[in-house]
Amino acid sequence: MTGPTFTMLAPAKVNLSLRITGRRADGYHLLDSLVAFTDFGDRLSVSPSNDITFSITGPFAGIVPADASNLVVKAAEALADRFDIPAGLGASLTLSKELPAAGGIGGGSADAASALRLLCDLWDIDPDHPALPGVALSLGADIPVCLRGRACRMSGIGETLSPIPPLPSLGIVLVNPGAPCPTPAVFKARVGSFSPAASSIPDAWDRETVLAFLADEPNDLTDAAVTVCPEIKTILTAFSTLPSCRLARMSGSGATCFGLFDTADSAQAAATALARDPAVPDAWWIKAGQLVS
Template sequence: MGTTVLQDLAPAKVNLSLRITGRRPDGYHLLDSIVAFTDFGDTVTVEPSDSLSLEVDGPHADGIPTDDGNLVIRAAQALARATGTGRGAAIRLTKSLPAAGGIGGGSSDAATTLRLLCRLWDVSLPPKDLAALALTLGADVPVCLEARPRHMSGIGEKLGVLPPFPKAGIVLVNPGRPCPTPDVFRARSGPFSTPALPMLPGHSAHALARALTRERNDLTEAAVSICPEIRAVLSALRDAPGTLLYRMSGSGATCFALYETPDKARAAAAKIAREEWWVASGGLA
């Protein structure tokens, strides 16, 4: 009987919109965001082991920690504590998404690890408890547990259901420059926004883009002040053939554009490609 090996995609998380609606006394900002996921991303593989270990490979593996400095290990440790299991796992993380890119790579890796280890270890937690555990790892981890379009608010812990999204293509571009989230929030100025209006994504990529045009990303100006290269990325996405909507995701520096189909997204990505930029394309999950 062979060894059980489980593998799953840890998709990129894209903030299709991001409003900053307030700030708590503890300093955490309150968000209102339409979140979606791509059909490409990192890959997490787990198999049984006597101990807990992490190996990282892939095109963006450089500098990624393999100890509890990595959310993947912290997620595994938290799940083991919460369920009382003494089992281990050999985890391999294949990094295809750039670290600290504003597309939830680490959070998605951690959420995917939780899902896989629940299966590998044959353990479970009530959904609310698993979501609460995920929130202790980071504000984006709960939404990445579900990996489907959601209306996210609070500090990330409040997840509202959205109508199904239509099929659409997406291009992600990162200029290869650091854009630390704490610095972006510190650079933000001006009044807070009101919450987003109800989201009606429609039945086509064109309808989805139209619905999102009334939204925005409140952190764009602050992020550009820290990473001016974002402006060049947004210009390239605007000018690419077939672009329906373009915007920065999260706190940057990754930006996205929507297209009618994944094939049109891939064609646009080929036009946008620059040696110093990370460019990926595919579909919305």
């Protein structure tokens, strides 16, 4: 089947802050998080096909499933089912996997969200259809925010998204140690009481007010994640040695950590310095770019 190919960036999702505010009876944890996205990530392409097919390329292709258990395939099947896409009108999906998997930066969720958006184009579905967020949430708690694709405040289990003022330009470096940090193990290791929700977000902010706000905002899972993956503490210490780093935190449930910088150029210089540091393990994945609002 011939036709147009649609391609989209599936950016890394970064939890700039993360408070765990409670737990539902069904076991899902409630959170309050400021979420932003980077200008780099995986890339997904779709083109017409008689069936839903899926393939993976890229440096991390070997560590994610290439079968029907992948969230990209699940997203395609869920969307086709919800909108009664007829048999014979499928899609060929190709994922270039550039982000480490299960790293707390929403790689699989961003891939699934991009699949939903691209397939809306391919199958002529209104991308603003009110049923689409429900399809996203049925696939995973992080997918609605990735479907939105803009910086926002995320609460509930991830389904409640509130707008925030546009973020100022900020450079970012992501570092992943190449070590496992399973989310269930992190939540199991978490101790202590739940946090209150964050204070009110300003109506407008510049770089300094954003950084001041985030300086008072924790990631409540950091201590637990460090017990599961001690390399996280090493990464955060490495960020603290970079004089241009304005703020460093872990994202999500780990193990990826981020450092914020005044500009994309200073972030790239910091990433280069880390990569050249003989004390930095070869297994570390280091990527620089900037936040997008």
